[in-house]
Amino acid sequence: MTKPAATSRKKYQLRLFIAGATQRSMNAIQNVRHLCEEQFSGHYQLEIIDIYQQPARACAEQIIVTPTLVKQAPLPVRRFIGDLSDTARVLGGMRHESH
Amino acid sequence: MAIQKRQGLSTLVSLSKSPMGISGLDKITGGGLPMGRPTLVCGGPGCGKTMLALEFLVRGAEQYDEPGVFMAFEESELELQQNAASLGFDLAELVARNRLNIDYVHIERSEIEETGEYDLEALFVRLGYAIEAVKAKRVVLDTVEVLFAGLPNQGILRAELQRLFRWLKDRGMTSIVTAERGNGSLTRHGLEEYVSDCVILLDHRVADQISTRRLRIVKYRGSVHGTNEYPFLIDNNGVSVVPITSLELQHAVSTERVSTGLPRLDEMLGGQGYYRGSSVLITGTAGTGKTSLAAHFVDAACRRGERCLYFAFEESPQQIARNMRSIGLNLEPKFKKGLLHIEAARPTAFGLETHLAMMHKLVNSFKPQIVVVDPITNLIAVGEKLEVDSMLVRLIDFLKSELITTLFLHLISSHEQMNLAQAGISSLADTWISLRAWESDAEVVNDLRVLKSRGLPHSNRIRVYTFTERGLSLSASDLTGAAPSAAQPDPAQTPNGKKRAGVGKHQRTL
Structure with a gap:
């Protein structure tokens, strides 16, 4: 998925927390992949965590809602809750203060 | 869920209950919280919701083999540990033993962006x-309402919370859900709509700069429960609720008698002293020897090996001990043997309810046969009449139900001597002893009489007494009539041979 960073731009570190293979989870995965490829192609890292498989990570990363996309880097940390269908909002939040 | 029988608070019901392990609260709920169901505990800030919930888990883990999960939305694990330590609970140890699991849920609203559909x-x-x-049987959610501030979509949240409470029920978790009290409603976000099996309301009121905590069971579906407001305490042993009510007048009575410590006074009460478990009122003006009379009783009880609890609202334990030594009563060995405990407190330090709760708690832990309240006057000064009456009734009811003989000392001013019936105190007392001091020529003469004594063929005589190095000394012969008069001192009552000069010359032969 990840490609070596070709530009000097900061690398996006993203974690998507989902709960099982529901339609909502699938939508979220699809939305985030699409958005990342389109916007940050080559300089992002996306990890998908199913909290049914790894419940301890939901605790460790303070997840209460699914789906949640956590942008770990660049700072500040942002949490996008929902299926990420509101692309404009996600993008706005991603770009916000990220340079 | 039908109530099968009405038998006061200990009614048998088909609903199974999970004991909280909190003294008093299990009594008013008739055995604890509804097993396998959520209970709502609500109240304003600082009313003790978290403490109550914590104790529910700690007791469950320690006493009932029911491990618990504490989901904390407001305080971190460390903060909870510190708070619990003040109640004497070691949460870290319970966590280490896998009897308790604390999950701190932290929501940073500013980080959150809503981008579509989600659930909890x-x-x-x-x-x-x-x-x-931890294979938990108990769950606490404290305070789930924090989610309302953290998540933008209230519609989703409400639906999900409803699902959460059902989920807890389906898993058979006996749970406590805490909530802030709202304006005009039980909870700020209307959680009572979802958690409706049992609702407990906590209150922390301040009147005249004195604070009192109170608890009320608002609702308990399918169960009989005490409906009053009950005072409760939070101290270094956790929460305790005073479940005393005057619902019943059915305490067991004893025909056993206990000596007053003064053979002559025993005689006046039909020969053997007070009934065990009765309440005795001793009134008198300042300096008439109320405390001395009580000390004789305590002394005699300790000699029989009984335990005495002495509530001192005027003097420190040391002062009482010193003063009693001056009339020949040595209380020190009784302290050392652990038979006597003097609990001194300023009446104005707490509200009446808190005093009551503390007294209740001490009685439960010390398990005395004798209780002395010296004096009750100061307590009466703290509260309003109705409040005082109800507190006294509850205190006396409680002590009687435990078959504890209680001495209430009451300081009166000379002109209110016979006016006590109005204060409602006299009707609560089974035995009422009045001490008087009056002037005769150049000296003060003390006399004692038994104004009433339920169920005892008590003397209607007035007896003169003096203070000697070996205690109070009652004269043998009686006096009648209201006119101040004195009797011949009895040499037998002054074993040290000290002549009580002056008393004799006022004698009036009968």
Whole structure:
């Protein structure tokens, strides 16, 4: 998925927390992949965590809602809750203060 | 869920209950919280919700083999540990033994962006994970309302919370859900709509700069429960509720008698002293020897090996001990043997209810046969009449139900001597002894009489007494009539041979 960073731009570190293979989870995965490829192609890292498989990570990363996309880097940390269908909002939040 | 029988608070019901292990509260709920169901505990800030919930888990883990999960939305694990330590609970140790699981749920609203549909499944997963880890039977959510501030979509939240409470029920978790009290409603976000099996309301009121905590069971579906407001305490032993009510007048009575410590006074009460478990009122003006009379009783009880609890609202324990030594009563060995405990407190330090709760708690832990309240006057000064009456009734009811003989000392001014019936105190006392001091020529003469004594063929005589180095000394012969008069001192009553000069010359031969 990840490609070596070709530009000097900061690398996006993203974690998507989902709960099982529901339609909502699938939508979220699809939305985030699409958005990342389109916007940050080559300089992002996306990890998908199913909290049914790894419940301890939901605790460790303070997840209460699914789906949640956590942008770990660049700072500040942002949490996008929902299926990420509101692309404009996600993008706005991603770009916000990220340079 | 039908109530099978009405038998006061200990009614048998078909609903199974999970004991909280909190003294008093299990009594008013008739055995504890509804097993396998959520209970709502609501109240304003600082009313003790978290403490109550914590104790529910700690007691469950320690006494009932029911491990618990504490899902904290407001305080971190460390903060909870510190708070619990003040109640004497070691949470870290319980966590280490896998009897308790604390999950701190932190929501940073400023980080959150809403981008579509979501649910609280992650919260369910975390809760399920925590429950699984310790095989929990009890769950606390404190305070789930924080979610309302953290998540933008209230519609989703409400639906999900409803699902959460059902989820807890389906898993058979006996749970406590805490909530802030709202304006004009039980909870700020209307959680009572979802958690409706049992609702407990906590209150922390301040009147005249004195604070009192109170608790009330607002609702308990399918169960009889005490409906009054009950005072409760939070101290270094956790929460305790005073479940005393005057619902019944059915305490067991004893025909056993206990000596007053003064053979002559025993005689006046039909020969053997007070009934065990009765309440005795001793009134008198300042300096008439109320405390001395009580000390004789305590002294005699301790000699019989009985335990005495002495509530001192005027003097320190040391002062009482010193003063009693001056009339030949040595209380020190009784302290050392652990038979006597003097609990000194300023009446104005707490509200009446808190005093009551503390007295109740001490009585429960010390398990005395004798209780002395010296004097009750100061307590009466703290509260309003109605409040005082109800507190006294509850205190006396409680002590009687435990078959504890109680001495209430009451300081009166000379002109209110016979006016006590109005204060409602006299009707609560089974035995009423009045001490008087009056002037005769150049000296003060003390006399004692038994104004009433339920169920005892008591003397209607007035007896003169003096203070000697070996205690109070009652004269043998009686006096009648209201006119101040004195009797011949009895040499037998002054074993040290000290002549009580002056008393004799006022004698009036009968």
